[in-house]
Amino acid sequence: MNNILTELEFEDYIIERLMQGNGYIERDHTYYDDKFAADRELLMRFLSETQPETMAQLKKVFKVCGRNHPIPHRAQPENAAFPL
Numbered sequence: 876m877n878n879i880l881t882e883l884e885f886e887d888y889i890i891e892r893l894m895q896g897n898g899y900i901e902r903d904h905t906y907y908d909d910k911f912a913a914d915r916e917l918l919m920r921f922l923s924e925t926q927p928e929t930m931a932q933l934k935k936v937f938k939v940c941g942r943n944h945p946i947p948h949r950a951q952p953e954n955a956a957f958p959l
Contacts, residue, residue: 880888893899906914923930 890899890901894901900917902914902917906916908915
């Protein structure tokens with residue numbers, strides 16, 4: 876029997892392993908902002924969770940309120956879990 880994986884099977888295997896206890900979150904490519912080379916929603920979530928004091932100061936300086944924030948954004952999917 877041949878156990879060689881196809882490229883797609885290999886990609887699925889890697890994603891599955893990353894998601895199992897490694898903190899990886901699989902998301903649709905539409906969340907990725909190529910201008911900033913990041914998923915800005917997850918970046919802002921990470922910064923808010925790991926540096927809450929700094930983010931609070933930045934929000935005051937940049938008068939962050941609702942969708943107004945220091946990082947400009949493009950239209951986001953309506954089901955965004957952490958709207959920017």
